[in-house]
Amino acid sequence: MAQASHGFGFWAVRILALVMIIFGLPIAAGGAWLITLGGSWYYLFAGIGLIVSAVFLWRHDSVGVWAYLLTFLGTLVWALWERGMDGWAQVPRLVAPTIILLLVLFAIPALRRPFAASRAAIAASLVGLGALGLSGGVLTSVQQTDLFAQEAPAPEPGPTLAPAPAQPDAEIAPAIVPENEEPAAGTTPSPNRAPGIVAEVGADWPAYGGTYEAVRFSPIGQITPENVGQLEKVWEFNTGDMPSEAAEGKYSPENTPLKIGSNLYLCTAMNILIAVDAASGLEEWRYDPGVSTDAIPYGATCRGVAYYESPELSPDAACATRILVGTLDARLIAVDAQTGQPCADFGNQGQVNLEDGIGDTVPGWYAVTSPPTIVRGVAVLGAQVKDGQDEDAPSGVVRGYDAVTGELAWAWDLGNPSNRGAPLEGEVYTRGTPNMWTIAAADEELGLVYLPLGNSSVDYYGSNRSELENEYATSLVAVDVTTGEDIWHFQTVRNDVWDYDLGSQPSLIDFPTAEGTVPALVLASKQGDIYILDRATGQSLFDVEDRAVPQGGVEPDYLSPTQPFSAYHTLAFPGLTEADMWGMTPLDQLWCRIQFRQSHYEGIYTPPTTDRHWIQYPGYNGGNDWGSVAVDLERGLLIANYNNMPNHNRLVPREEADAAGLAPIYDASGQAETSLGEAGPQIGAPYAIDVNAGWRMPTGLLCTQPPYGGIRAIDLATGETVWDRPFGQARNNGPFGLPTFLPLDIGTPNNGGPIITAGGLIFVAATTDDLIHAIDIQTGETVWTDSLPGGGQTTPISYEIDGRQYIVIAPGGHHFMETAISDAVIAYALPAENN
Numbered sequence: 082m083a084q085a086s087h088g089f090g091f092w093a094v095r096i097l098a099l100v101m102i103i104f105g106l107p108i109a110a111g112g113a114w115l116i117t118l119g120g121s122w123y124y125l126f127a128g129i130g131l132i133v134s135a136v137f138l139w140r141h142d143s144v145g146v147w148a149y150l151l152t153f154l155g156t157l158v159w160a161l162w163e164r165g166m167d168g169w170a171q172v173p174r175l176v177a178p179t180i181i182l183l184l185v186l187f188a189i190p191a192l193r194r195p196f197a198a199s200r201a202a203i204a205a206s207l208v209g210l211g212a213l214g215l216s217g218g219v220l221t222s223v224q225q226t227d228l229f230a231q232e233a234p235a236p237e238p239g240p241t242l243a244p245a246p247a248q249p250d251a252e253i254a255p256a257i258v259p260e261n262e263e264p265a266a267g268t269t270p271s272p273n274r275a276p277g278i279v280a281e282v283g284a285d286w287p288a289y290g291g292t293y294e295a296v297r298f299s300p301i302g303q304i305t306p307e308n309v310g311q312l313e314k315v316w317e318f319n320t321g322d323m324p325s326e327a328a329e330g331k332y333s334p335e336n337t338p339l340k341i342g343s344n345l346y347l348c349t350a351m352n353i354l355i356a357v358d359a360a361s362g363l364e365e366w367r368y369d370p371g372v373s374t375d376a377i378p379y380g381a382t383c384r385g386v387a388y389y390e391s392p393e394l395s396p397d398a399a400c401a402t403r404i405l406v407g408t409l410d411a412r413l414i415a416v417d418a419q420t421g422q423p424c425a426d427f428g429n430q431g432q433v434n435l436e437d438g439i440g441d442t443v444p445g446w447y448a449v450t451s452p453p454t455i456v457r458g459v460a461v462l463g464a465q466v467k468d469g470q471d472e473d474a475p476s477g478v479v480r481g482y483d484a485v486t487g488e489l490a491w492a493w494d495l496g497n498p499s500n501r502g503a504p505l506e507g508e509v510y511t512r513g514t515p516n517m518w519t520i521a522a523a524d525e526e527l528g529l530v531y532l533p534l535g536n537s538s539v540d541y542y543g544s545n546r547s548e549l550e551n552e553y554a555t556s557l558v559a560v561d562v563t564t565g566e567d568i569w570h571f572q573t574v575r576n577d578v579w580d581y582d583l584g585s586q587p588s589l590i591d592f593p594t595a596e597g598t599v600p601a602l603v604l605a606s607k608q609g610d611i612y613i614l615d616r617a618t619g620q621s622l623f624d625v626e627d628r629a630v631p632q633g634g635v636e637p638d639y640l641s642p643t644q645p646f647s648a649y650h651t652l653a654f655p656g657l658t659e660a661d662m663w664g665m666t667p668l669d670q671l672w673c674r675i676q677f678r679q680s681h682y683e684g685i686y687t688p689p690t691t692d693r694h695w696i697q698y699p700g701y702n703g704g705n706d707w708g709s710v711a712v713d714l715e716r717g718l719l720i721a722n723y724n725n726m727p728n729h730n731r732l733v734p735r736e737e738a739d740a741a742g743l744a745p746i747y748d749a750s751g752q753a754e755t756s757l758g759e760a761g762p763q764i765g766a767p768y769a770i771d772v773n774a775g776w777r778m779p780t781g782l783l784c785t786q787p788p789y790g791g792i793r794a795i796d797l798a799t800g801e802t803v804w805d806r807p808f809g810q811a812r813n814n815g816p817f818g819l820p821t822f823l824p825l826d827i828g829t830p831n832n833g834g835p836i837i838t839a840g841g842l843i844f845v846a847a848t849t850d851d852l853i854h855a856i857d858i859q860t861g862e863t864v865w866t867d868s869l870p871g872g873g874q875t876t877p878i879s880y881e882i883d884g885r886q887y888i889v890i891a892p893g894g895h896h897f898m899e900t901a902i903s904d905a906v907i908a909y910a911l912p913a914e915n916n
Contacts, residue, residue: 469761
């Protein structure tokens with residue numbers, strides 16, 4: 082008797098069964114493994130259910146349909162029990178099983194004929210369709226943009242908070258406006274500065290943080306939530322500085338321009354200085370210092386420049402106004418703000434060698450990536466010392482230079498407090514000390530400059546550190562700008578072995594208390610805590626709680642038994658659990674769950690370990706990092722965008738690191754790529770460090786569920802959250818680096834800061850979606866976006882020209898954030914007829 086031929090439906094069911102077997106076997110095996118580690122039992126049962134379903138479907142038996150329906154309904158109940166109506170969290174739990182359910186339902190007509198035509202088939206189909214509907218309802222909750230937001234009414238108007246006072250004897254004059262023309266409606270005139278002093282933002286944006294008080298607030302209110310939708314791009318300028326072949330994969334410009342008078346002043350990734358007409362975007366001048374690509378440290382970065390008006394020179398003299406910049410190859414350069422020509426009276430024909438007194442170094446180890454802060458005629462700057470290379474690293478010394486002559490005014494060398502000048506002959510600044518790679522803030526009246534310090538040169542091992550390093554690392558230090566003597570310091574991490582250096586620039590405000598306003602500052606940290614400190618004394622205005630933290634690891638005698646926690650506010654999320662693990666499918670989520678159970682994790686400040694990986698949460702990207710916070714003093718709101726990602730780390734024994742070819746930056750015999758991923762040799766310590774930043778799986782996705790970043794409004798007076806929401810769309814993110822194009826707020830990693838304008842808007846880019854966002858400060862709603870040609874890992878500015886408010890951003894992209902690199906500077910404004 083001839084064998085019956087098999088059509089498409091027969092083979093389609095067989096293929097479906099085979100796919101279910103392929104997934105079911107590793108899910109069942111991995112589930113059994115997870116159980117032995119103390120994890121969820123779900124995966125074992127789900128894997129068995131897939132296998133049983135597949136076996137019967139292979140035989141074209143209807144039992145396979147019912148077995149899978151039972152498995153899927155169990156999956157749905159388990160998923161809702163673990164994470165409820167949280168669409169993004171349910172992606173790995175429900176998307177793949179839902180797709181298989183759909184295929185199983187389509188397979189029903191191809192099963193044995195009596196079942197396919199029976200009431201049982203209809204019943205199975207109805208049950209399946211109901212399950213599909215439930216699953217779809219859970220998954221589509223991902224489209225609610227306030228999914229992770231706190232439901233809160235619009236805030237009541239907060240107390241009016243005064244900005245930090247300008248120097249009392251500073252001469253106040255009208256803003257820079259065209260002759261015979263009044264300042265624009267909705268703008269606040271900008272006082273001219275006493276010589277060399279940056280006082281208040283108005284028509285200008287004269288310092289990296291708006292002013293050296295760094296509140297990132299513009300009093301110009303022309304653009305509002307009601308008209309921001311009319312914003313248009315009015316010009317785009319291209320610097321021409323794009324990565325050469327030698328610099329490919331190393332660009333992270335992070336540049337925020339300054340605006341003074343009619344010009345913008347900016348620097349490119351390779352420290353090219355450019356002046357641009359602020360109204361037209363046309364180039365005025367440029368100066369190329371000729372920095373070599375071998376000087377690039379972690380990334381080619383120039384966050385900004387500093388502007389200075391010399392009180393010692395006549396207004397018409399060369400370099401009466403000047404631009405100062407620190408370079409990747411460790412020079413401090415001064416050029417004429419009007420012409421771009423080097424200032425011959427500054428240092429050696431316009432430059433100072435910052436490697437003087439540093440000792441042994443190589444290109445890329447010691448570099449300046451942040452702008453100087455100029456207070457009372459002294460330009461204060463630190464440097465980036467590339468992390469994790471050697472305990473005998475270049476010094477973290479912070480120095481002050483005369484902004485006119487370039488002469489060394491003082492040197493704050495942590496390891497040599499008895500000498501505030503250059504090292505004695507034959508000596509160098511103390512090696513390996515904590516450095517200030519980020520931006521200082523300053524109080525002109527008090528004569529203090531506030532230095533956010535990082536960690537010692539070896540981040541993840543501390544037993545070899547000096548007592549002074551232990552006392553000052555990861556601290557904010559207030560230094561007298563005239564003498565270089567430290568007045569006070571406030572430490573946010575004791576005996577830091579987590580790379581929780583202070584990256585955020587402090588913001589100076591007058592804080593309201595029952596006894597009146599107190600000159601204070603806002604200090605945000607990578608671990609998420611935000612502190613309010615008296616900026617004259619360093620005392621916290623809110624309780625700082627000492628809490629016991631996990632102990633053990635490789636240095637049980639070194640770790641501090643307690644750590645400080647701010648009672649004012651924290652950006653940190655609750656600790657991780659196995660249920661927080663994520664992926665695109667049950668398989669990669671299972672893989673991450675196994676990793677979680679295998680790793681050492683006891684919450685924040687889990688001690689570093691070598692026998693297994695440990696989870697650092699938050700990771701070293703924060704919390705809050707160099708983008709810093711913005712403060713609306715009139716509305717009494719503090720705005721902070723933040724990251725919410727762990728790192729997955731392991732201390733690597735020296736023998737293993739050597740065998741892998743891991744070597745410090747000065748050793749040319751080391752391997753450019755090793756099996757240890759993002760690793761630092763940590764020479765001098767018994768361990769190297771292997772860091773998986775963000776805890777990424779082989780697909781490139783993160784092992785923990787979103788949101789990975791957010792933006793939050795905080796009541797400045799009380800520290801209470803007003804609104805909080807995920808920040809950043811999923812459109813550029815996906816497995817294996819493939820974009821999903823989903824315009825949904827997943828909350829992406831972000832680097833870069835916000836600004837606030839008097840019109841009630843927050844302007845911020847920072848995210849990996851390559852968008853600039855305008856957010857209503859009262860509600861947290863995004864009211865306008867525009868696509869950028871590169872990643873927005875920077876901070877925008879706002880200024881006024883001829884009665885028109887501009888928003889300007891330099892979206893240079895970022896190699897670490899894996900966003901597109903660009904040389905564009907873009908200006909937005911309302912249509913001219915609106916002004």
